[in-house]
Amino acid sequence: MAGASRFGLLINTAIMKPIELSFEFFPPKTAEGVEKLRATRAQLLMHKPRFVSVTFGAGGSTQQGTLDTVAEIAKEGVDAAPHLSCIGATRDSLRDILSQYRSHGIRHIVALRGDLPSGMGEMGELRYASDLVAFIREETGDAFHIEVAGYPEYHPQARSPRHDLEAFAQKVKAGADSAITQYFFNADAYFRFVEDAKKLGVDIPIVPGIMPITNYSQLMRFSEMCGAEVPRWVAKRLESFGDDRESIRAFGLDVVTDLCRRLVDAGAPGLHFYTLNTAGATKAICERLAL
Numbered sequence: 001m002a003g004a005s006r007f008g009l010l011i012n013t014a015i016m017k018p019i020e021l022s023f024e025f026f027p028p029k030t031a032e033g034v035e036k037l038r039a040t041r042a043q044l045l046m047h048k049p050r051f052v053s054v055t056f057g058a059g060g061s062t063q064q065g066t067l068d069t070v071a072e073i074a075k076e077g078v079d080a081a082p083h084l085s086c087i088g089a090t091r092d093s094l095r096d097i098l099s100q101y102r103s104h105g106i107r108h109i110v111a112l113r114g115d116l117p118s119g120m121g122e123m124g125e126l127r128y129a130s131d132l133v134a135f136i137r138e139e140t141g142d143a144f145h146i147e148v149a150g151y152p153e154y155h156p157q158a159r160s161p162r163h164d165l166e167a168f169a170q171k172v173k174a175g176a177d178s179a180i181t182q183y184f185f186n187a188d189a190y191f192r193f194v195e196d197a198k199k200l201g202v203d204i205p206i207v208p209g210i211m212p213i214t215n216y217s218q219l220m221r222f223s224e225m226c227g228a229e230v231p232r233w234v235a236k237r238l239e240s241f242g243d244d245r246e247s248i249r250a251f252g253l254d255v256v257t258d259l260c261r262r263l264v265d266a267g268a269p270g271l272h273f274y275t276l277n278t279a280g281a282t283k284a285i286c287e288r289l290a291l
C-alpha cells in the first residue's frame with residue numbers, strides 16, 4: 001500500500017521506503033534541443049529523482065551526444081546514467097567509452113544489447129546484454145552501478161517467454177544491480193514477471209518503465225516496434241479523440257496515473273519515466289501521485 005508521509009512524499013508502506021523516481025532522456029541533436037532538455041530537467045529535478053538516464057544510439061550514433069548530456073547533468077550534481085549498447089561494438093571501443101564515462105565521474109550505467117540500425121551489418125564482439133554486463137564487471141570491477149532491461153511482455157525476438165526470463169536472470173547473474181522494464185500498460189504482466197524472476201533467483205529491484213501517453217500515433221508506432229501491448233480499450237479511446245490533443249492528454253494521464261498507483265501499491269520499488277525530453281505529462285503524473 002502507498003501512503004503520503006507528512007512531508008508529502010509518497011511512501012510505499014509495503015516496504016516503508018519512499019518511491020524512487022528516475023527519468024530517461026535522449027541526447028538532443030540541436031542547440032534548440034539542448035535548451036529544451038535543460039528546461040525539461042529544471043522542471044523534473046524538483047521531484048528529486050534517484051537518477052536520470054540518457055539513451056545511446058546502438059552502433060554508437062549518439063556516442064558523443066550521450067557523453068555530453070550525462071557530463072552536463074553530472075556537473076549539476078545529479079546521478080546521471082548513460083545507456084550503453086554492445087551491438088556493433090568492439091571490446092576496445094566499449095573500453096574507451098567506459099573510460100570516458102569514468103573520467104567524467106559517471107558511476108551508473110544502463111547496459112543493453114541494442115538493436116542494429118538498418119544498413120549496419122556487423123554484430124560486434126559481444127552478443128547479448130549479459131556479455132556486456134560481464135565485460136563491464138571484468139574491466140571496471142564495482143566502479144559502476146549497472147542497470148539492465150527487463151521485458152514483462154517479453155522481448156519481441158525472444159525464443160520463448162521462459163527463455164527470455166532465463167536471459168534476464170543471466171544478466172543479473174553477470175553482475176547487474178537493478179533493472180528497468182520496457183513500458184507496459186498491463187500491471188499484471190509486471191507482477192508476474194517480478195514473481196517469475198524471483199523464482200529464478202533474481203533478487204535485485206525491478207523498476208517498472210512508464211510511458212506517459214500524449215500522442216496516439218506515436219504510441220502505437222513505438223509499441224509496435226518494442227513489443228509493448230496497448231490494450232484495445234485504451235487504443236480505441238485514444239483513436240476516437242482524433243486530433244483532440246487535450247482529450248488524449250487527459251485520458252492518457254488518467255490511465256497512466258492509475259497504472260502507477262497500482263504498481264506502487266503492490267510494492268514496485270520505483271518508477272522510471274520515459275520522458276521523451278518533455279516534462280508536462282511526467283510531471284503531471286508525479287504531482288497526482290504526490291511524488
Ligand code: FAD
Pocket residue numbers: 054055056057058083084085110111112113114115127128129130148149150155156157158159163164167170171180181182183209
Ligand atoms: P538482451 O538482454 O541481450 O536480449 C535481447 C534478446 O536476446 C532477447 O530476445 C533475449 O531473450 C535474447 N537473449 C539474451 N541472452 C541470450 C542468450 N544467451 N541466448 C539466446 N538468446 C538470448 N536501445 C537502444 O538502442 N538504446 C538505448 O539507450 C536503449 N535503452 C533502453 C532502456 C530500457 C530500460 C529498455 C527496456 C530498452 C532500451 N533499449 C535501448 C532497447 C533495447 O536495446 C532493445 O530492446 C534490444 O532489442 C534488446 O536489448 P537488451 O539489452 O534487452 O538485450
